[in-house]
Amino acid sequence: MSKDAKKPIPSRVLDPQLVEARRLQIVQAAVELFVDKGFHKTTTREIAKASGIGIGTLYEYLQSKEDVLYLVCAYIHSEVEKRLTEARLQAENGRDLLVMSIRRFFACVDELQDYVLLIYQETKSLPPETLKLVLQKEEEITQLFADILESGRRDGSIQLAPQHVKLTAHNIIVLGQMWTFRRWALHRHYSLEEYTERQVTLLLHEIHSH
Amino acid sequence: MSKDAKKPIPSRVLDPQLVEARRLQIVQAAVELFVDKGFHKTTTREIAKASGIGIGTLYEYLQSKEDVLYLVCAYIHSEVEKRLTEARLQAENGRDLLVMSIRRFFACVDELQDYVLLIYQETKSLPPETLKLVLQKEEEITQLFADILESGRRDGSIQLAPQHVKLTAHNIIVLGQMWTFRRWALHRHYSLEEYTERQVTLLLHEIHSH
Amino acid sequence: MSKDAKKPIPSRVLDPQLVEARRLQIVQAAVELFVDKGFHKTTTREIAKASGIGIGTLYEYLQSKEDVLYLVCAYIHSEVEKRLTEARLQAENGRDLLVMSIRRFFACVDELQDYVLLIYQETKSLPPETLKLVLQKEEEITQLFADILESGRRDGSIQLAPQHVKLTAHNIIVLGQMWTFRRWALHRHYSLEEYTERQVTLLLHEIHSH
Amino acid sequence: MSKDAKKPIPSRVLDPQLVEARRLQIVQAAVELFVDKGFHKTTTREIAKASGIGIGTLYEYLQSKEDVLYLVCAYIHSEVEKRLTEARLQAENGRDLLVMSIRRFFACVDELQDYVLLIYQETKSLPPETLKLVLQKEEEITQLFADILESGRRDGSIQLAPQHVKLTAHNIIVLGQMWTFRRWALHRHYSLEEYTERQVTLLLHEIHSH
DNA sequence: CATGAATGAGGTTTCATTCAT
DNA sequence: CATGAATGAAACCTCATTCAT
CATH class of the missing domain: 1.10.357.10 (Tetracycline Repressor, domain 2)
Incomplete structure (x- = not known):
């Protein structure tokens, strides 16, 4: 049983530290939104805005809403x-x-x-x-x-x-x-x-x- | 504590027996779909088709997808x-x-x-x-x-x-x-x-x- | 060699005559646009508007822009x-x-x-x-x-x-x-x-x- | 009729030899991509990557995708x-x-x-x-x-x-x-x-x- | 000179709902 | 009462381009 299995989500951004940091930003914004309105009623643009980044930037760090x-x-x-x-x-x-x-x-x-x-x-x-x-x-x-x-x-x-x-x-x-x-x-x-x-x-x- | 509280869902159709019957049709079709694909990924048209009625008819018996x-x-x-x-x-x-x-x-x-x-x-x-x-x-x-x-x-x-x-x-x-x-x-x-x-x-x- | 092979494009609309008619509308609007601006620079919304129908209606009659x-x-x-x-x-x-x-x-x-x-x-x-x-x-x-x-x-x-x-x-x-x-x-x-x-x-x- | 008319494409890079060389790189990478996938389905990033240069660098040597x-x-x-x-x-x-x-x-x-x-x-x-x-x-x-x-x-x-x-x-x-x-x-x-x-x-x- | 992270306008498509027949 | 054609708001995602480093 492989412990701590993680799905590697490809990012267009190379610097791993930056990826880590930005994703944390995104995730922390997203949890609150999901808690509030649920996954389906939260839009990707809301996530981006709440993360303080542009929608384009969001997709530099992940590939789909499901990734969030x-x-x-x-x-x-x-x-x-x-x-x-x-x-x-x-x-x-x-x-x-x-x-x-x-x-x-x-x-x-x-x-x-x-x-x-x-x-x-x-x-x-x-x-x-x-x-x-x-x-x-x-x-x-x-x-x-x-x-x-x-x-x-x-x-x-x-x-x-x-x-x-x-x-x-x-x-x-x-x-x-x-x-x-x-x-x-x-x-x-x-x-x-x-x-x-x-x-x-x-x-x-x-x-x-x- | 009011027991057995039910939300009355308005229907454009008057005959209560018909309403009851059609709604049962709809619900039984919908459960299977929801079980299969989840609420959000199920479309109202799918529900109608699986119920054997037209999408227009569906909305004669309820007012929204959430009603389903x-x-x-x-x-x-x-x-x-x-x-x-x-x-x-x-x-x-x-x-x-x-x-x-x-x-x-x-x-x-x-x-x-x-x-x-x-x-x-x-x-x-x-x-x-x-x-x-x-x-x-x-x-x-x-x-x-x-x-x-x-x-x-x-x-x-x-x-x-x-x-x-x-x-x-x-x-x-x-x-x-x-x-x-x-x-x-x-x-x-x-x-x-x-x-x-x-x-x-x-x-x-x-x-x-x- | 099968002559006159045609690709059947599924339509959500049932009446075949209506499908024929609407598609003609769409196609005739689209040719002009494609002639003018090329396929890629023409948007589906433009096609719909030029066809005199809503964008939603457009997609009732075909499944993708490529179908057009x-x-x-x-x-x-x-x-x-x-x-x-x-x-x-x-x-x-x-x-x-x-x-x-x-x-x-x-x-x-x-x-x-x-x-x-x-x-x-x-x-x-x-x-x-x-x-x-x-x-x-x-x-x-x-x-x-x-x-x-x-x-x-x-x-x-x-x-x-x-x-x-x-x-x-x-x-x-x-x-x-x-x-x-x-x-x-x-x-x-x-x-x-x-x-x-x-x-x-x-x-x-x-x-x-x- | 001016023979051999060429459109001068401005480059932010000054050294003309370098410009020539880099552009050749770009063009040779791009032809293959265009042949393969067509102009519209090829992204500038793909062109840059296939050219072995960064996307930013690409734009040092030309001004738009159409230039390519x-x-x-x-x-x-x-x-x-x-x-x-x-x-x-x-x-x-x-x-x-x-x-x-x-x-x-x-x-x-x-x-x-x-x-x-x-x-x-x-x-x-x-x-x-x-x-x-x-x-x-x-x-x-x-x-x-x-x-x-x-x-x-x-x-x-x-x-x-x-x-x-x-x-x-x-x-x-x-x-x-x-x-x-x-x-x-x-x-x-x-x-x-x-x-x-x-x-x-x-x-x-x-x-x-x- | 080289880079790539950041951007947002805009693309295609979906789907709950309405309404004329 | 039954129907399904029509609708458009809004969703997700892409990508040419810029600019600070």
């Missing part, structure tokens, strides 16, 4: 990953590490809720090949939790049948992300803290940790 | 609800009813997975006012489970703090629906039965049912 | 053919028929000079498959003269080796058409009549008719 | 002229010189067929003023044959009314060039040699040379 969407998805995933991996968490055992990680993940989902939602809603507009890459990334993030669960299994702090590891990891992710895609209901009734604690409790039950 | 999307969402919700309520489940107590209901719901999600996914992905294209109605319906379905939980609390078969009822109901829904929106990962590793049983187990833990 | 070019070429060829075949020429023998036909062809080239030129200059902008059809038509027209030459050979009024028939036919066509594509030089020095008679003389030499 | 086309036409004409005039043909009289010249011309057309075709097809994309220059050159080349005809008239080896000289010269050119622009038909049936001999015969008839 891909870059946005990749950007969001990298933001998530950055937050999940930036500081090595100190924990006594796997179970504690898990709890801390879940809390950090939920906080991150809350912080990036518009972005997380965006991925949920616009991902299907990607061309199939690109979609696969984005889902792969999603799986990689899931794997972060699978690894933690595994480490807990090894040190005995987590009891979980091996075949359940993957599913539990997915559950963690989904129960986190639902904080955004069900926010119209959840935010009315629960604070992020209440929500987090309750879901942590639920998830801990799953791993037979009394 | 709304009707499709409503149709899907009604299909889900039909399956969830068609046969009164016989159970000794709330807990058993809950388990049976969850299984039924998961089976339903599996059966209608394309439709459920559709709601997840295209809902955001609805105009805000209409979106609210769709979310309301989603909440109604959630409430079905909240009610079951409540009944279990009343007969003592379920132990759950009152403030956790809503959340647990949402969890049930989301853990069911994730079978569709994470199918790219889950279907590779689990059968519907394995998946269902595992998630049921998890959810039962939540309600302290030993 | 093809229709224009087909139209021009049909105009040429119409003139060449409308009245059966009365002649004593093949030789006389040939002379009369040449004169008629030259007159036709003169009358349609802008159109003939257009085919010379814009044909290469057609997609390969379509280009083939247009060249086929050009060959068909050439064949008209090959047939006449053949008839003269049969009745003895024309002496020409069989293997030279095709080439002579091409010569007739080209010596006619050059009246348009070299007009910048020829029209300065010769009238159509002078030109025609001189070229007829030349061509008659070729067929050893003293 | 003009230079290409001039280049082609000079190539033709070079071949037609490089070796002084030795002949007994005008008639023989004519025949040798025709053969040489046809061979040249065959050798440069893509280029000759290019001039036929893209010339109309030149701005009017420039077009005139190119046509003038075309006429100059025609004049080469008119001169030969004239010399034959003087030495009695060619009988041709003075008013027919120009036309005959044009006929020679066109019957040569048609080898390229009707190649889709001619090359199927005739070899260059067959073709040449047949057309030479025809043309000799025209000048009453028994």
Whole structure:
């Protein structure tokens, strides 16, 4: 499984640093627009204008509007990953590490809720090949939790049948992300803290940790 | 909370039975198209042709493409609800009813997975006012489970703090629906039965049912 | 050799008579524009406006700008053919028929000079498959003269080796058409009549008719 | 009639030798591209890249894409002229010189067929003023044959009314060039040699040379 | 002298919607 | 009530040209 697969998007501009910088400009302008109006209702000219560049310049750095969407998805995933991996968490055992990680993940989902939602809603507009890459990334993030669960299994702090590891990891992710895609209901009734604690409790039950 | 709120969509055609019939035609053609190509990439002309009517006729029965999307969402919700309520489940107590209901719901999600996914992905294209109605319906379905939980609390078969009822109901829904929106990962590793049983187990833990 | 091969251009409009009529409108507007400014410098919007229809309507009747070019070429060829075949020429023998036909062809080239030129200059902008059809038509027209030459050979009024028939036919066509594509030089020095008679003389030499 | 009229194309670069050299680079790259894809479908960037220079540099040596086309036409004409005039043909009289010249011309057309075709097809994309220059050159080349005809008239080896000289010269050119622009038909049936001999015969008839 | 990043006017095409029949 | 021809706003994208470095 090739990790960190990235789609190389050709650019007519040669200087890689410039490409990086301009694309960041574009992506950051685009996320906001996509969050606001959705991918389809955002025009390329709006993206260009919001990026502070001309429409022609935009197309010097990518090849299609779908490329923008891909870059946005990749950007969001990298933001998530950055937050999940930036500081090595100190924990006594796997179970504690898990709890801390879940809390950090939920906080991150809350912080990036518009972005997380965006991925949920616009991902299907990607061309199939690109979609696969984005889902792969999603799986990689899931794997972060699978690894933690595994480490807990090894040190005995987590009891979980091996075949359940993957599913539990997915559950963690989904129960986190639902904080955004069900926010119209959840935010009315629960604070992020209440929500987090309750879901942590639920998830801990799953791993037979009394 | 007005139950079963429906948006009345004006039609130039007067005979209500005809309206009903034609709209069903339209909706059933549209769901398939939306599932296949997404809302935005489906044209009104395609919808008309697949419905077996002319494009002009289409607009006799609704006012915009978004109306089709709304009707499709409503149709899907009604299909889900039909399956969830068609046969009164016989159970000794709330807990058993809950388990049976969850299984039924998961089976339903599996059966209608394309439709459920559709709601997840295209809902955001609805105009805000209409979106609210769709979310309301989603909440109604959630409430079905909240009610079951409540009944279990009343007969003592379920132990759950009152403030956790809503959340647990949402969890049930989301853990069911994730079978569709994470199918790219889950279907590779689990059968519907394995998946269902595992998630049921998890959810039962939540309600302290030993 | 399939004669009169035509490319069927799909139309979203069903009524074939209407399609025929509108396409004629479009084509006649387009020829003038193409003659004036060339294919590439003419915009689809100009074509629509000159046709007296909206740009959207234009695309109801064809699928691309190249389709317009093809229709224009087909139209021009049909105009040429119409003139060449409308009245059966009365002649004593093949030789006389040939002379009369040449004169008629030259007159036709003169009358349609802008159109003939257009085919010379814009044909290469057609997609390969379509280009083939247009060249086929050009060959068909050439064949008209090959047939006449053949008839003269049969009745003895024309002496020409069989293997030279095709080439002579091409010569007739080209010596006619050059009246348009070299007009910048020829029209300065010769009238159509002078030109025609001189070229007829030349061509008659070729067929050893003293 | 000013002979060898050339349009001076301004260059921002001062060194005339460098200008000459770079322009040759550009032109030779451009002909191939134009032959391949046509003038309109070739981009200036492609021309620059194929020339081995930057797009900015390209514009140091000319002022517009049309300039490239003009230079290409001039280049082609000079190539033709070079071949037609490089070796002084030795002949007994005008008639023989004519025949040798025709053969040489046809061979040249065959050798440069893509280029000759290019001039036929893209010339109309030149701005009017420039077009005139190119046509003038075309006429100059025609004049080469008119001169030969004239010399034959003087030495009695060619009988041709003075008013027919120009036309005959044009006929020679066109019957040569048609080898390229009707190649889709001619090359199927005739070899260059067959073709040449047949057309030479025809043309000799025209000048009453028994 | 050489470069290539930046630009925006303008190209082709689509498609939701209307309205006369 | 049914139809589909007509429409034009607006979408995405290209590319000749400029100009600061």
